[in-house]
Amino acid sequence: MEIKLHANATTTPRVRKYLQESNKSDRELAKELGISVTTVRRWRNRQQTSDRSTTPGVVHKAMRQEQVILINALRDIFQAPLDDLLFMVVEGLGIELSRATLSRYLKPSYHGGTRDKLCGKKALKAGIKPHTLTLHYRLLSLHMDDDGDHHLLWAQEPVSGWCAARVYSGMSPSLVVSWLDQVLAQFPGDIQSVEIKSDEWLSDTLVAALNQRLAERGIQGRKTSVTPERVAVQVTSPLVEIIPAASIYTPDALAVRLCTIFNTGKEQKKLGxxxxxxxxxxxxxQST
Structure with a gap:
């Protein structure tokens, strides 16, 4: 009998059955099998030993409130037209829905609203060059099935909309500096200044580490406070119930996938x- 497992699976049905029947402690089992304590607890709290289906059961005509909030947040961040947003939601998140359904659930303020900053070809005509990155941070308080608290870091270039994001389970100055180095290496252009969007969740120590690395690279860095202060994103349900693609991808892989889809997926009229x-x-x- 052929057993199909998710690409990121760290256990087999036999191991899961062993976890459910064992009298050993969570930590003993985790050490014995070389898996995390969270994985042990997840399978001990379930009745079945098989993976959940990754195929959407239905095409959504009614959306969960969490999905509505997520999609509107993506629209706010990427400033993407409706068709581009639909592409990201379907291909990136695995939420099967129609263009009409997506349009119905977008907040009215996102439809044809004016934008404070010029972007794309209009920005270039106004003399605005894509030489600045903005760095953002949010604390994600996820369900236990998704290993609890995570940290979202994302960078964005305002003229093109280009973005890069990662989700980490822990935070440290060295990790943040390493992430910054990765972003600067990936960016297909010349960054001369970086704006750090800081709030109460991003400590002064982390901001200082970022500024030090920017100074070493000869890049101007500045800190901008976020008003009002942003609280953590609370997700009380497992991500797989909100984002079907979460049954295949980790939160970090999802963030990377969304940015890749946006950066390279669809051509945008505002970008020529x-x-x-x-x-x-x-x-x-062009080099000669």
């Missing part, structure tokens, strides 16, 4: 019918 990645590449000086 180019993707953000292609738009930035086109602006790079």
């Amino acid at each position: 019918n180019m993707t953000p990645q292609a738009f930035l590449h086109a602006l790079r000086p």
Whole structure:
């Protein structure tokens, strides 16, 4: 009999059955099997030993409130047109829904609203160059099935919309500096300044570590306070119940996937019918 497991599975049905029947402690089992304590607890609290299906059961015509909040947040962050947003939601999150359904659940303020900052071709005509990155942070308080608290770091270039994001289970100055180095290495252009969007969750120690690395690279860094202060994102249900793709991808892999889809997936009219990645590449000086 063929057993199909998710790509990120660390246990088999036989191991899961052993976990459910064992009298040993969670930590003893985790050490014995070389898996995390969270994984042990997850399978001991379940009745079945098989993976959940990754195939959407229905095409959503009614959406959960958490999905509505998530999709509107993505629209707010990426400033994506409706068709681009639909592409990200379906391909990136695995939420099967129609264009009409998506449009119905977007907040009215997101439909044709004015934008404070110029972007794309209009920004270039106004003399605004894609030389600045903004760094953002949010604390994600996830369900126990998703291993509890996580930390979302994302960077964005406002002219093109280009973005890079990671989700970590822990935070330290060295990790944040390493993430910054990765972002700067991935960015297809020349960054001359970085704006750190800071709030009460991002400590002064972490901000200082970022500024030090920027100074070492000869990049101007500045801290901007977020008003009002942002609280942690509370998710009380397992992510798989909100984001079908979470049955296959970890939170970190989901964040990376969404940015990749946005950066390279669809051409945007405001960028001269180019993707953000292609738009930035086109602006790079040609070597002779």
